[in-house]
Amino acid sequence: MAHTDRRIASDIETYLAAQQEKSLLRFITCGSVDDGKSTLIGRFLYESKLVFEDHLAALENDSRKEGTQGGDLDFALLVDGLAAEREQGITIDVAYRYFSTEKRKFVVADTPGHEQYTRNMVTGASTADLAVILVDARRGVLTQTRRHSHLVALLGIRHVVLAVNKLDLVDYSHEVFDRIDTEYRAFAAELGLSDIVSIPLSALRGDNITQPSPNTPWYSGPTLIEHLETVEVDDDRAGLPFRMTVQWVNRPHLDFRGFSGLVVGGVVRPGDRVRVAPSGVESTVARIVTYDGDLPEAVAGQSVTLVLTDEVDVSRGDVIAAADDPPGVADQFEAHVVWMGEDELLPGRRYLAKxxxxxxxxxxxxxxxQVNVNTLEHVAAKTLGLNQIGVCAVHFDRPTPFDAYLGNRDLGGFVIIDRLTNATVGIGLLRFVLRRAQNVHWQALEVDKAARAALKHQRPAVVWFTGLSGAGKSTIANAVERRLHALGHHTYLLDGDNLRHGLNRDLGFTPADRVENVRRSTEVAALLADSGLITLVCLISPYRAERRMARDRIPDGEFIEVFVDTPLEVAEARDPKGLYAKARRGELPNFTGVDAPYEPPEEPEIHIRTSETTLEEAAEKIVAHLLDRCGERP
Incomplete structure (x- = not known):
C-alpha cells in the first residue's frame, strides 16, 4: 500500500516517478441514506494504510463519543466532517478523498444519500468515471437508488458497481444478494447501463473490500478494490474532435497574443487548421505555449496557450476547434434538466447559464x-421541483458553441444560476438543437423603429407601473395617457386585467403563470415600442426577476419603472374589486400581498407614494419625467 512502500525511505525520487505513472480513477459512492457510503470510504482509507496514528487515535475517541457502532471503530467518521453529519449520521456535503494502491491512484467523492441533497450528488458525479451504488441488503433497491442511477446514466457514467452492503445483517444470504442484483439489473437496462459488476459487501466488517471474504463462499467475483484497480475507463476525450474553451486572452506585451484555455476534446498540433466558434473565422495554430516551453501537441485535459498565425478576434467564452469538425452554434435546444433549487423552476423566467x-x-x-425515477415513465408537468428531472426546451440569449452532452461533457453540460441570488438552481444536459432554431431567422425590414418614431415626432418608451392590487396603477396610468394624448403623443395602455381577457386568458396565478404573464406582456410592449409608441404597462408583476427581464428586453433608456407604493392595509381597505376579501376567505389562492409575496423595486426611476401624493401630482410627475427625456416631446 502507498504508505508502506519501501522506496519512500530508500529512493523517494523513484517512488514519486512511479506514482506519476499510475493511472487515475475518479469514482463516486452513491445510493440511499444510511446505505454505508461513508463507512465504505473510511474502510478504504483504513485498509490502504492512509489513516495515520494520530488520526486513528482521534477516530477511536470519536467512535466512543459520536459513533454508531457501540464503541467499535466507526469508519464513517473519517469522512463525515460536518458537525451536522456526525449528529444525524448522514452525509450532507460532497466529501472528496484521495488514496492510492500499488496499481492505481483514486479520487473518490462521497455523495449524499438523502433526497434533499441530491444536487450535491450531481456535483460529485459530474467528473466521475465510475459509480459505486450502494444498496442496503435489508432494504433493497429504493427510490433514491433509482434516482441516483438515473443521474449516473444522464451524466454519462457507464461503469457501475452495485455494492450490496450490510450483508452481515442478513446472514450473508446468497438469495438476498441475487434478488437485489436481478432487480437492479432489470432497472439499469432501461437506463442503458450495461457495464455492471455486483459485489456482496460488509463495509463495516471488511467483507470483500480488499480480500475475499470467507463469509461469502458462493461469490467468486473480484473484491471491490481489485475491480477498481483493474477496470478500464480510458479517457475517451482524446479521440474526440479538437475543442479548447478560451478562458483568457493572453497579451503580456505588444509582441505576443495568445489564447489560454482548457483543451476539452481531441488533440491539437502546430500547423493544424482551426475555426473559432461562434464567429466561424478560421486560422492556423502557430505555437502551443506553456510555462515550461512550447509543446509539439496538446491533448484533452491540458491547459495551454495557442498562438495563431492570423490576427483574429477571439474572446473569453469562444471555442477554438478543429476546422473540419467544429462544434455547432445555436441558441435553442432540447435538454435534460435536473432541478436543484429549493424554489421550483419558473418557466419563462430568465436565468443565467454557465x-x-x-x-x-x-x-x-x-x-x-417529467421523468418518474421509479418507473422511468414520462409524466406531464408544468414545472420542476427540487430533485426532479425533466426534458425541456431551453433558449439561450445568443448563439453559443455546443456539442451534445453525450459527445462532450464540457460543451454539452451547463449549470443554471439564479440571476438575483447567484445560487446554482439546476443543471442542463444538451440533447439536440431544436429544428425551429434552424428554420427561423431574423427578417431585415426597411422601415425601422427610428423611422416610425420620427413619423410620430416622439421618442418611444415603455412605462412600467408595478405595485399591489388596488394600489392605483391603472388609475394613474389612465391619467398619464390622457395628458400625453392631449399633448399630441401616440400612446397605448396595456392593462393587466384587460390582457387576461385575451392574450393571457389561459394563465392562472401560480408563480409559473405569473412569470409567463409578464413575459408575454413584455413582448407585446416591446413590439409597441418598436412601432414608435409610448407604451404604458400596468401589471402587479410581483417578482424583481421578471421586472428585470422586462427591462433587459427593452433598449437602454427606454424602460421607465414606476413603483406605485401603497401600504397593504390601504390597498386592502380600498379593495375596489373585492379581491382582498375573497383572498382572506381562501377563495383566491396565490393572491399577492396575502399568501403570495410582492418584491418591491429597489431603484425605480419614479417612486409614487400614494399616501403622500394626489392623482394629479403623480400623473404630472410621470409626464414631466417623459418630457425631460428629450426636451418638449417624450
Missing amino acids: IGATTVGVTVDHPKY
Missing part, C-alpha cells in the same frame, strides 16, 4: 415531460 467558459442568459420552457 456553459464552457461563457455565461449566457437562458429561459426554460414548460417541461415536455
